Amino acid sequence: MMKKILWEDWKTIFHYTGVILYFFGFTLLVPVLLGTILREFHVVVDFLIGFFLFVFIGLALRMLFRARKDAIWLHGLCITALTWLLATLILAIPYSMGGFFGSYLDSCFDAMSGLTATGLTLIQRLDHAPLSLNVWRHVLSFIGGQGIIVIALVFLPPLGLGYKALVGEGKEDRLIPSIRETGKAIWVISLIYLGIGTLLFMGAGMVAGLSPLWSLFHGACMFMSSWSTGGFVPQTLSTLYYHHTLYDSVCMLVLILGSMNFGLHFLIWYKNKKELFRDVEIRTFLITIFIFSILLAIGLLQNNLFSEPLAMFRKGFFVFLSAHTSTGQATIYTTHLFNHWGDLALIVIMIAMFLGGSSGSTAGGFKIIRLAIIAKGFQHEIRRFFFPQQAVLVEKIHHIGDQVIIDKIVKSALIIMMLFIVMQIMGTVAGILNGYALVPSLFESISSSSNAGLSSGITRPDMPNNLKVVYIFNMWLGRLEFTAVFVFIIFVFRSFFKGK
Amino acid sequence: MKFFISSARWFAGLIMAVFIIACLPVITRAVETDPPKVTVSKLLASPDKYNLSSIIISGEVIGQPLLRSNGAWFHLLDDERTAIGIWADKSTVESLKYFGRYGIKGDRVILQGIFYNAHPDHGGDTCIELETILGHEPGYEESKEPVAQEKWFIAVLLGMICLILWAIDRKINKKDHD
Numbered sequence: 133m134m135k136k137i138l139w140e141d142w143k144t145i146f147h148y149t150g151v152i153l154y155f156f157g158f159t160l161l162v163p164v165l166l167g168t169i170l171r172e173f174h175v176v177v178d179f180l181i182g183f184f185l186f187v188f189i190g191l192a193l194r195m196l197f198r199a200r201k202d203a204i205w206l207h208g209l210c211i212t213a214l215t216w217l218l219a220t221l222i223l224a225i226p227y228s229m230g231g232f233f234g235s236y237l238d239s240c241f242d243a244m245s246g247l248t249a250t251g252l253t254l255i256q257r258l259d260h261a262p263l264s265l266n267v268w269r270h271v272l273s274f275i276g277g278q279g280i281i282v283i284a285l286v287f288l289p290p291l292g293l294g295y296k297a298l299v300g301e302g303k304e305d306r307l308i309p310s311i312r313e314t315g316k317a318i319w320v321i322s323l324i325y326l327g328i329g330t331l332l333f334m335g336a337g338m339v340a341g342l343s344p345l346w347s348l349f350h351g352a353c354m355f356m357s358s359w360s361t362g363g364f365v366p367q368t369l370s371t372l373y374y375h376h377t378l379y380d381s382v383c384m385l386v387l388i389l390g391s392m393n394f395g396l397h398f399l400i401w402y403k404n405k406k407e408l409f410r411d412v413e414i415r416t417f418l419i420t421i422f423i424f425s426i427l428l429a430i431g432l433l434q435n436n437l438f439s440e441p442l443a444m445f446r447k448g449f450f451v452f453l454s455a456h457t458s459t460g461q462a463t464i465y466t467t468h469l470f471n472h473w474g475d476l477a478l479i480v481i482m483i484a485m486f487l488g489g490s491s492g493s494t495a496g497g498f499k500i501i502r503l504a505i506i507a508k509g510f511q512h513e514i515r516r517f518f519f520p521q522q523a524v525l526v527e528k529i530h531h532i533g534d535q536v537i538i539d540k541i542v543k544s545a546l547i548i549m550m551l552f553i554v555m556q557i558m559g560t561v562a563g564i565l566n567g568y569a570l571v572p573s574l575f576e577s578i579s580s581s582s583n584a585g586l587s588s589g590i591t592r593p594d595m596p597n598n599l600k601v602v603y604i605f606n607m608w609l610g611r612l613e614f615t616a617v618f619v620f621i622i623f624v625f626r627s628f629f630k631g632k
Numbered sequence: 633m634k635f636f637i638s639s640a641r642w643f644a645g646l647i648m649a650v651f652i653i654a655c656l657p658v659i660t661r662a663v664e665t666d667p668p669k670v671t672v673s674k675l676l677a678s679p680d681k682y683n684l685s686s687i688i689i690s691g692e693v694i695g696q697p698l699l700r701s702n703g704a705w706f707h708l709l710d711d712e713r714t715a716i717g718i719w720a721d722k723s724t725v726e727s728l729k730y731f732g733r734y735g736i737k738g739d740r741v742i743l744q745g746i747f748y749n750a751h752p753d754h755g756g757d758t759c760i761e762l763e764t765i766l767g768h769e770p771g772y773e774e775s776k777e778p779v780a781q782e783k784w785f786i787a788v789l790l791g792m793i794c795l796i797l798w799a800i801d802r803k804i805n806k807k808d809h810d
Contacts, residue, residue: 187797195797341700368709368714375717375755442755472679
């Protein structure tokens with residue numbers, strides 16, 4: 133029998149959501165402080181209002197709805213979905229006050245894109261945007277990449293909530309038995325990389341010809357964007373702005389690191405460096421990179437593009453890697469990709485976006501580990517025919533330790549794959565209904581639901597509002613990998629129509 | 633008489649031919665010196681048409697200059713608000729005064745350059761190699777509007793409400809712990 137939804141459940145969800153929003157609000161002090169230093173007072177006031185709104189709503193929810201019992205799985209997942217949604221709606225308020233977005237809906241779009249580390253954007257006059265706002269969009273991407281719940285776990289007192297909400301956020305690998313320590317480990321790893329990565333980008337920026345201070349600004353933004361596989365960039369020209377092989381190379385290195393599982397980072401750092409070469413996800417990632425790079429090169433050469441190896445590396449491979457890690461940065465104009473790269477290259481980019489990066493990382497998409505699991509399941513089905521009927525075959529993969537592949541895991545991977553496909557078809561249909569052609573609609577739908585961020589040109593401030601809502605929903609659903617959002621929607625439905 | 637008319641025709645024809653031949657260099661030079669005026673969108677829509685040909689483009693200089701040993705990059709935001717990288721010699725880039733960003737309107741330039749769909753010397757970058765700057769209007773620092781009083785009022789009001797809520801919350805928590 134299904135659990136009845138009680139008012140107590142809502143109170144628990146509201147209470148913890150309030151607690152997380154309250155603490156998350158403090159991150160808005162970053163643009164407030166930076167804006168004060170840079171004397172960008174418009175940003176300071178807008179984000180001060182945003183900060184107070186987070187504190188007000190967070191405290192109000194926490195005080196009005198006292199949780200009288202420990203959170204269960206259902207609560208954890210609902211809290212995650214609701215927190216991401218409310219955070220987006222509140223974040224959009226300071227955005228829309230700044231005058232760089234056409235409407236509140238555009239602000240919601242950008243906030244959700246940043247939070248889910250997607251990288252699609254509706255900001256206008258980005259090249260003239262205040263530095264503090266620009267930096268904040270990258271910080272948001274960085275935080276969103278790790279997860280709101282992860283950050284809350286580090287700073288909050290024990291909630292009795294931890295792991296249940298973490299799973300909803302797609303960070304189910306426990307690095308350390310304590311869930312709070314796991315959150316801390318994720319942040320320690322990220323912050324160490326932030327320091328090293330910013331310095332690397334800064335060095336590359338200086339080699340590319342930027343002054344030291346501007347190198348630092350671009351370096352910090354580019355690292356946060358690349359590491360979180362977010363895709364925001366400080367200038368409208370994206371990574372094409374830098375015109376340098378070293379800069380592109382540093383970017384590619386960080387994209388790969390950012391799209392790797394945090395658990396694997398943890399193992400390599402603290403335990404065994406050989407894990408890098410044993411992990412099935414990394415192996416599968418290398419195989420897909422190898423196969424699709426060759427296909428991409430064939431496709432581009434067929435269209436007489438990038439015949440020089442360096443150009444192929446900086447343009448073709450960069451964009452492919454950006455798609456495969458679900459980042460969305462580009463060293464080309466994306467209209468160029470769409471109009472001149474040819475069908476083969478285009479389909480490779482779309483498949484790469486669909487697959488995405490590693491599980492338990494900042495990357496979006498279907499996730500490579502699921503591809504490995506399905507491939508292993510298929511291999512198992514074939515192998516069965518070569519053994520006696522009574523034989524019991526056990527398939528194993530090595531991913532943060534040895535794991536036995538059972539039917540349930542394969543089934544789960546297949547369901548997620550199916551859901552991704554359904555969501556992308558629905559997004560494509562929405563695009564077509566709004567008058568766009570099939571292929572651009574499909575491209576944009578895959579990009580938004582995989583949190584990739586490359587655009588066929590549909591995502592513009594003047595696109596229809598209903599399509600903006602569809603893509604916001606796609607980004608939310610894709611980032612939380614369906615479960616949390618579906619559970620929350622059914623929870624709401626049952627509360628009003630069945631559960632009482 | 634017939635001979636006279638025929639000669640006059642020949643003569644008129646000769647004068648016209650001489651005139652056309654004399655004008656030809658002027659006409660061709662006019663065609664040569666008038667490369668098409670384009671926008672970035674136009675270039676991207678027909679890259680094969682414009683690739684390696686001279687074009688004229690105008691817009692605002694934005695971002696920061698990227699100074700290299702053998703030249704420099706700057707970026708142009710065209711009138712349709714799409715940007716493109718311009719490769720030029722260092723002295724030209726150093727002569728640009730304002731680079732557009734928050735609070736700064738960048739220099740407005742009209743420039744002539746060669747469009748490259750994928751520049752072989754710059755790793756396949758889509759860019760323009762500067763030939764000459766045809767027009768240059770210096771930028772300026774934009775005057776910053778003061779923050780609206782209403783915004784400050786809302787911020788202070790919300791801050792005070794939060795402070796009260798926070799104090800109540802602390803009290804409730806303390807009571808719960810006791």
